[in-house]
Amino acid sequence: DAIAYGLEAPYAVEFHDRLPSTNDQARERAATGVSDRLVVAGEQTGGRGRLDRTWDSPPGGVYASLLLAPGRPTAHAPVFTLAAAVAVTRACRAAGVDAVIKWPNDVLLAGSERKLAGVLTEMEGESDRVAWLIVGIGANVDVAGATLPEGATSVRAAGGDTDRRRFCQRVVETFHGLDPDAVLSAWREHAVTLGRVVRVETPGGTVEGEAVDIEFPGALVVRTDDGERVVHAGDCEHLRPA
Numbered sequence: 001d002a003i004a005y006g007l008e009a010p011y012a013v014e015f016h017d018r019l020p021s022t023n024d025q026a027r028e029r030a031a032t033g034v035s036d037r038l039v040v041a042g043e044q045t046g047g048r049g050r051l052d053r054t055w056d057s058p059p060g061g062v063y064a065s066l067l068l069a070p071g072r073p074t075a076h077a078p079v080f081t082l083a084a085a086v087a088v089t090r091a092c093r094a095a096g097v098d099a100v101i102k103w104p105n106d107v108l109l110a111g112s113e114r115k116l117a118g119v120l121t122e123m124e125g126e127s128d129r130v131a132w133l134i135v136g137i138g139a140n141v142d143v144a145g146a147t148l149p150e151g152a153t154s155v156r157a158a159g160g161d162t163d164r165r166r167f168c169q170r171v172v173e174t175f176h177g178l179d180p181d182a183v184l185s186a187w188r189e190h191a192v193t194l195g196r197v198v199r200v201e202t203p204g205g206t207v208e209g210e211a212v213d214i215e216f217p218g219a220l221v222v223r224t225d226d227g228e229r230v231v232h233a234g235d236c237e238h239l240r241p242a
């Protein structure tokens with residue numbers, strides 16, 4: 001059900017003008033037994049991205065981490081990442097910006113490879129259940145083009161509504177309302193990766209072929225010359241339409 005997969009309401013929101021990283025702050029809270037919390041910062045000094053990258057976090061962006069209640073199966077964690085990507089995509093669209101998803105969780109401006117937002121999910125498991133699960137969302141909302149990193153764009157640069165509070169509210173509401181089945185179908189609906197030839201750098205090597213589907217809990221199905229491969233993690237590059 002939706003509640004079990006979203007953030008349990010009511011939840012507390014903590015806002016900071018500046019933090020090293022909202023994910024790290026959420027993790028500190030988790031260590032003291034807190035859950036069901038949203039940590040938001042106006043800017044980050046040590047923002048982290050996927051694959052050990054940094055995440056530029058100037059003022060004007062939305063930096064938010066959802067600390068979810070423990071106990072869910074660790075194997076389901078990728079679903080939360082997809083749910084966050086769907087929620088951010090819808091918030092961008094509600095702000096008047098045509099956003100799409102690149103597998104697994106990059107939110108791009110439609111018709112470009114320029115990134116509007118990303119999601120970093122982190123967790124710790126105890127046997128097969130999560131002890132803590134943090135879904136960190138970074139979105140370039142009210143960020144001027146000049147301060148964006150290369151390859152990025154923002155809601156502001158794309159001419160959308162730059163109200164960060166409204167943006168954040170929409171993200172959380174959508175995230176909260178999605179159940180696992182709805183997540184996958186919504187993700188498919190917003191994805192640009194499916195139907196393209198992709199190259200994915202996975203921990204086990206490069207996989208190239210047509211991205212044909214996504215399957216629970218968030219794996220990409222790629223049709224290669226040697227048959228279908230199910231890819232669980234990696235960096236995906238769109239090469240061309242299939």
Ligand code: BTN
Pocket residue numbers: 020021022023024044046047048049050051053055062063064065106117118119120136137138139
């Ligand atoms: C990506 O690489 O695309 C994911 C970027 C995730 C950035 C967000 S900003 C809020 C949260 N705190 C962090 O340090 N990272 C995530």
